[in-house]
Structures are given as C-alpha cells and as structure tokens.
Amino acid sequence: MSRKNKTAPVRRNAHKTRPEARCALWLARHPGFLAAPSALAASVIELGPTTTGSLAAGTLAAGLGWYRAHPGSFSRIAAPRLRATRRRWTRYIGRSWKTSLDFCNLTVDDRRTGEILVPRLLKVASPTPSIDVLRVAIRKGQSVTTFRDAQEELASALGADAISIEKEKPRVLRITLVFGNPFDDIVPPADIPGDPSEVDLTALELGDTEYGEVWTEPLLGQHWLISGGTGSGKGSLLWNPLRAMGPMIRDRIVRVWVIDPKGGMETERGKPLFHRHASPADEEVEYDDGDGPEDIDPMLALLYEFRDRMRERQDRLRREGKRKFTPSAETPFEVLMIDELMMLTALAGRRVISEVNKVLAEILTQGRAAGYAVIAYVQEPTKDIVPVRDLFTRRISLRTGAASFVDMVLGEGARDRGALADEIPETGAEGIGFRTTETSRQPVRVRAGYSTDDDIDELVRLCTPHDDPPADTNVYHLAA
Numbered sequence: 001m002s003r004k005n006k007t008a009p010v011r012r013n014a015h016k017t018r019p020e021a022r023c024a025l026w027l028a029r030h031p032g033f034l035a036a037p038s039a040l041a042a043s044v045i046e047l048g049p050t051t052t053g054s055l056a057a058g059t060l061a062a063g064l065g066w067y068r069a070h071p072g073s074f075s076r077i078a079a080p081r082l083r084a085t086r087r088r089w090t091r092y093i094g095r096s097w098k099t100s101l102d103f104c105n106l107t108v109d110d111r112r113t114g115e116i117l118v119p120r121l122l123k124v125a126s127p128t129p130s131i132d133v134l135r136v137a138i139r140k141g142q143s144v145t146t147f148r149d150a151q152e153e154l155a156s157a158l159g160a161d162a163i164s165i166e167k168e169k170p171r172v173l174r175i176t177l178v179f180g181n182p183f184d185d186i187v188p189p190a191d192i193p194g195d196p197s198e199v200d201l202t203a204l205e206l207g208d209t210e211y212g213e214v215w216t217e218p219l220l221g222q223h224w225l226i227s228g229g230t231g232s233g234k235g236s237l238l239w240n241p242l243r244a245m246g247p248m249i250r251d252r253i254v255r256v257w258v259i260d261p262k263g264g265m266e267t268e269r270g271k272p273l274f275h276r277h278a279s280p281a282d283e284e285v286e287y288d289d290g291d292g293p294e295d296i297d298p299m300l301a302l303l304y305e306f307r308d309r310m311r312e313r314q315d316r317l318r319r320e321g322k323r324k325f326t327p328s329a330e331t332p333f334e335v336l337m338i339d340e341l342m343m344l345t346a347l348a349g350r351r352v353i354s355e356v357n358k359v360l361a362e363i364l365t366q367g368r369a370a371g372y373a374v375i376a377y378v379q380e381p382t383k384d385i386v387p388v389r390d391l392f393t394r395r396i397s398l399r400t401g402a403a404s405f406v407d408m409v410l411g412e413g414a415r416d417r418g419a420l421a422d423e424i425p426e427t428g429a430e431g432i433g434f435r436t437t438e439t440s441r442q443p444v445r446v447r448a449g450y451s452t453d454d455d456i457d458e459l460v461r462l463c464t465p466h467d468d469p470p471a472d473t474n475v476y477h478l479a480a
C-alpha cells in the first residue's frame with residue numbers, strides 16, 4: 001500500500017513511537033555507530049594517543065599492503081565490504097533513502113499515529129563497483145508488487161540504470177541495482193601472442209572486466225557455454241579465444257573443429273584456421289558405425305569424428321599410464337566450437353537431435369582430461385534446447401531475451417546477485433554480459449573485445465596452420 005490514505009481521518013499521536021525510543025532502536029540496529037567511537041575513546045584512554053595512532057596507521061598500512069600485494073583477493077574480499085559501508089552512509093543515508101521512497105509513493109501513512117513509515121534498509125551489499133544489492137523490510141500493506149509497480153521511478157530516484165526486485169521472504173525484498181555502463185568504448189580484440197610459449201590456455205584473453213582488468217577464461221580442462229540473444233555479440237567470443245590461442249593453432253598444438261549450423265556465415269572467413277569445418281552447406285558424409293557405411297549429416301559426422309578421436313586419445317593415455325594430458329603437436333589440444341547449438345539439439349531431425357545430445361554428453365563428461373574441449377553458443381539455454389547444459393563448466397551470459405535465462409546459464413540466484421543480463425540494452429551494448437568468478441558465485445560484468453573483418457583476416461594471415469608441424473615445438477609447457 002502506498003501513501004494513498006491521505007484523506008482518511010487521522011488520530012494523531014496514538015501509539016506514536018517516541019523519538020528517544022526510535023533513537024535507541026536505531027542504535028541497537030547499528031551497534032557499530034557507538035562501538036567504533038567508544039573503542040577509539042577507550043583505546044586513547046587506556047593506551048594513549050600515540051599507541052592508538054600507531055595502531056590505526058598500522059591497520060591502514062596493512063590494508064594498503066594487502067591491496068598492493070594481492071589486488072585480486074583485496075577486490076574480492078575487502079573492497080565489497082568497504083564499498084558497501086561507504087554507500088550505506090552516502091548513497092542510502094536515512095534522509096535521502098526516505099525522500100527517494102517518498103517520491104515513488106513507497107512510504108506508508110500510519111493513520112493511527114500520523115507517522116510516515118519508511119521501508120527499512122536492512123543491508124547494503126556492493127559486490128562490484130556497479131552493482132548494489134539492498135535488503136529491504138517493507139511495511140504492512142506493501143508487497144513485492146507495490147515495489148515492482150514503481151520500479152522505474154525507484155531506479156530513477158536511486159540513479160540506477162537497471163533494477164530487479166524480488167521477494168526474499170515475507171516482508172523482505174531484495175532490490176538489485178546496476179549503475180552506469182563501465183564500458184564506454186568498444187573493447188579492442190585480444191592480442192595475438194607472438195609465440196606458443198606466450199599462450200596461456202588456462203587464461204585466454206576475451207576482453208575487459210568492469211574493474212578495468214583483462215577478462216580471461218581457462219579453456220584447458222573446461223567446456224564453455226555462451227548464451228546470448230540474437231545480435232548480443234556471441235561472435236566476439238568465437239574470435240577472441242582463437243586470437244588468444246593463435247600461435248598454437250599455427251603450430252598445430254591446438255586444433256579447432258567448427259560446426260556452424262547457421263550455414264557458415266559467421267565462420268567462413270576464418271576457415272583456413274580450422275582443422276575441420278562443417279555446415280549444412282556441405283555434402284552428406286559416409287560414416288560407418290559398425291553396421292555398414294551410410295550417408296549422414298556432415299555436422300553429425302564431424303561430431304562423431306571428434307568423439308572417436310577423443311576415445312583413441314583416452315586409450316592412448318591409459319596405455320601410457322598418463323593421467324594428465326599435455327598439449328603438443330603430437331597430441332594437440334582439440335577444441336570444438338558449435339555456433340548455435342540450438343539448431344542441432346532442438347531444430348534438427350529427431351535422429352540428429354538424439355545423437356547430438358548423446359555424443360555431446362559423452363564428450364562433455366570425458367573430454368576434459370584427454371584434451372578435448374567444447375565451446376557452444378546458444379540463444380536459448382533452456383533444458384529442452386540444451387539438455388547437456390549442466391555439463392559445461394564455464395558459462396557466460398550476454399544479453400538474454402528472458403530474465404529466467406540468466407540463472408539457467410550462470411546458476412541459481414545469479415540474477416538476484418546482480419547479473420541483470422536481460423536488462424542489457426539491445427543496441428550499443430553488444431559484447432557486454434556477465435560471468436561468474438571461479439571462486440565465488442558473484443557475477444562480474446564483462447565486455448568482449450570486438451574483432452572486425454580486418455582483425456579476422458589478420459588472424460588468418462598470421463595463424464593459419466603450417467603444412468608440417470615444426471619439430472622443435474613438439475611439447476608445449478603450460479605458461480606459468
């Protein structure tokens with residue numbers, strides 16, 4: 001219920017909370033407000049101002065030292081807490097919080113007392129510089145719908161670009177706010193390293209994170225699922241890993257297999273780079289699964305071949321007693337890219353759909369240790385369309401067509417934690433999306449580097465595989 005009872009009779013001061021009681025309640029909810037100055041005063045009295053000053057300076061220096069020595073763990077652990085405290089006391093301080101809600105008709109008039117009741121801010125989390133998550137206790141008569149009806153006004157009052165409001169439990173809402181666009185400019189494509197020793201298959205450059213850091217993802221020992229609506233920029237996430245692995249493709253330490261069910265439009269330009277390429281434009285292929293040869297879909301044939309080579313590699317590793325695979329020109333790291341998986345797993349003929357899902361499940365469950373990785377691109381990540389969805393180990397969501405797709409890709413609760421991929425604008429934000437970190441389930445905003453046709457031509461010119469693999473690059477040692 002918003003403030004719609006303005007004309008109703010009011011019994012002033014009945015059960016109105018006294019200011020002293022309100023103050024005591026507030027202090028009980030914010031113990032740090034008294035505890036911090038009390039601790040400081042006690043320290044000055046007990047230890048003296050010099051020791052207290054030294055302790056404070058020491059704490060500050062330790063924080064700075066942590067930031068300098070391990071910026072990654074600092075921005076993961078300390079920065080969100082510091083940022084949340086700062087925002088709690090600046091962006092969402094009492095009076096401005098009340099005014100914002102008041103302007104959006106999200107406060108409630110208590111007719112008995114004449115008090116204006118403001119939904120209470122229970123907690124502010126600020127996991128990344130551009131995402132705030134607020135836990136809010138609503139007032140009697142309000143519901144998640146009251147807030148959702150005013151969500152555009154609330155986003156504008158709080159200065160957010162995107163907002164999501166969910167019910168966490170009765171009378172507690174979780175309001176996720178995304179601020180600004182940290183990617184003003186188009187991000188350049190990943191650099192093509194000069195030499196295979198400069199390639200790190202455990203950290204391939206894909207673009208930038210919202211922290212202004214290089215966005216990398218591991219591919220060795222992983223499978224990627226990339227989800228995004230039409231025109232969201234999935235192509236960038238096809239060309240960037242190829243650029244980042246370029247010299248290894250050239251030296252045949254990495255071999256790329258491509259299935260392009262969209263007819264080869266996206267991948268045609270890079271064809272010289274690929275070890276195998278199949279699209280509906282290709283002729284049917286003769287394949288013998290033991291029951292005699294038959295003509296089958298060229299894309300299915302490529303998938304079978306990839307699976308069969310994987311099985312051979314597994315046998316070989318087993319025979320040699322190796323549990324770990326090391327990429328080399330003799331035993332290359334094999335990467336299968338499937339552009340628009342949906343066309344094979346949902347829109348093809350019944351036999352192809354069932355075979356693709358079966359073979360893909362085998363590759364996804366067994367390929368990692370043998371050096372076989374899959375990167376699949378999909379517009380709709382539902383279970384009907386991608387039954388093998390959960391077998392992908394790294395997942396990225398670009399702009400999606402539905403809010404429900406976000407959690408399907410990034411895991412349950414990802415949207416509530418700030419991955420508002422369905423709120424990414426259709427134009428001017430191509431290549432922008434969310435990933436979750438390996439160590440926490442916290443989403444981080446990212447933008448993929450953009451490869452123009454010239455960039456793709458450069459990649460083909462520099463990294464088309466040699467006819468013969470060079471003898472001296474037979475074994476590749478993982479970059480540190």
Ligand SMILES: Nc1ncnc2c1ncn2[C@@H]1O[C@H](COP(=O)(O)OP(=O)(O)OP(=O)(O)O)[C@@H](O)[C@H]1O
Binds near residue numbers: 186430432447450451
């Ligand atoms: N990283 C990027 N940065 C800026 N603009 C980009 C980026 N990636 C793509 N674009 C722009 O968006 C357009 C659509 O990109 P792309 O073809 O990769 O989308 P898609 O997700 O593959 O779409 P579809 O599924 O329909 O093929 C491109 O033509 C380009 O203009």
